[in-house]
Amino acid sequence: MTSRSVVITGASAGLGLDCARAILADDPTWHLVLAVRDPARGMAAVDALGAPDRCTVLPCDLASLRSVDEFVDALTRADLPPLHALVCNAGLQVVDVSQTTADGVEMTFGVNHLGHFALVTSLLDELAAPARIVIVSSGTHDPTKFTGGMPHPLYTSAEELARPGDPDDKDGRRRYTTSKLCNMLFAYELDRRLDAGARGVTVTAFDPGLMPGSGLAREYSPVQRLLWRYAFPALRILPNVNSIAASGRRLAALVHDARYEGVTGTYYEGKRPIRSSADSYDTAKAHDLWTTSEQLVATARA
Structure with missing residues (x-):
C-alpha cells in the first residue's frame, strides 16, 4: 500500500518515464504523480508502466504559470498520500529560433527554470518531512566539462535571460546550457x-x-536526429554517456534510496557526488535569479 507521493515533471517519456519505472519497481510505498504537458501521453505512460493504481496523471505545462498554478491546486485537492518528493526533470532545447512562453518569457528559461521555480516554491508548504527535492541539471552547465561541443553558459542577469534584448537570437544551445x-x-x-x-x-x-x-x-535537423538516435549510442564507452534507463535508475535512487537520506546541497554526476561549475556557487547570481524569478511569477499572477 502506498504511503507517500512523488511529483515527477516530464514523466511521460525519456528520463522522467524511466525514473518513474524504477521507483515503481524498487519501492512499493510510493504513489507517482506524473506532471505532464499532454495528459493523453501521460495516460499512455501509465499504461506502459503497468501500475495504474499507483499513478496519477495531472496536466502541467511549465510554459504557462497559470497551468502550473492549476496543477498545484489540483494536486492539493486530490486524495493522495502525503507529498514527500519533487523531481524537476522536464526540459527542452529550442535550437534555431527564440520562442516565448504564455507569460512572455524566453521559452528555454521559462520551461527549464521558471516553471519549476514556480512549482517548487508553491509546493514547499505541502511537503511532508522528511522530503526530497531533486533538480535535473546537466554537465553542460560547466565549461570545464566535455559536452560534445555545446557552447558555454552565459549568465548575464535573470531579467536578460527571461527577456533577451535580441528577440531574434538563434543561439538556442547556449540558452539551454545557461538554463542548466x-x-x-x-x-x-x-x-x-x-x-x-x-x-x-x-x-x-x-x-x-x-x-x-x-x-x-527533437528540434535538431533530420541528419542530427539520425546521428543522435543511431550513431551516438556507440559513445557509451566514454565517461558519463549513459542509456536513458541507467540514468533513470540513478535519478530514482536520489528520490527513495536510504543512502541519500539527509544528503543535501550536493550535485551528482550519475551516482558520483562532484563539484559543479565555479559559477554555480556564485551567491550573487543565485540571489539575482531568485529575486527576478519571484518578480516574474508575481507579475504573471497579478
Missing part, C-alpha cells in the same frame, strides 16, 4: 533557504549525462 546553470543556482539557493536540510527537506541536483536517444534532440 540556472538549475544549479536555484538548487543551491533553495537549499540555503531551507537551512541546509534543517527543516526536513533536502535538495540535490543531478546530471544524467549524455543520453543518446533522449527527446532533447
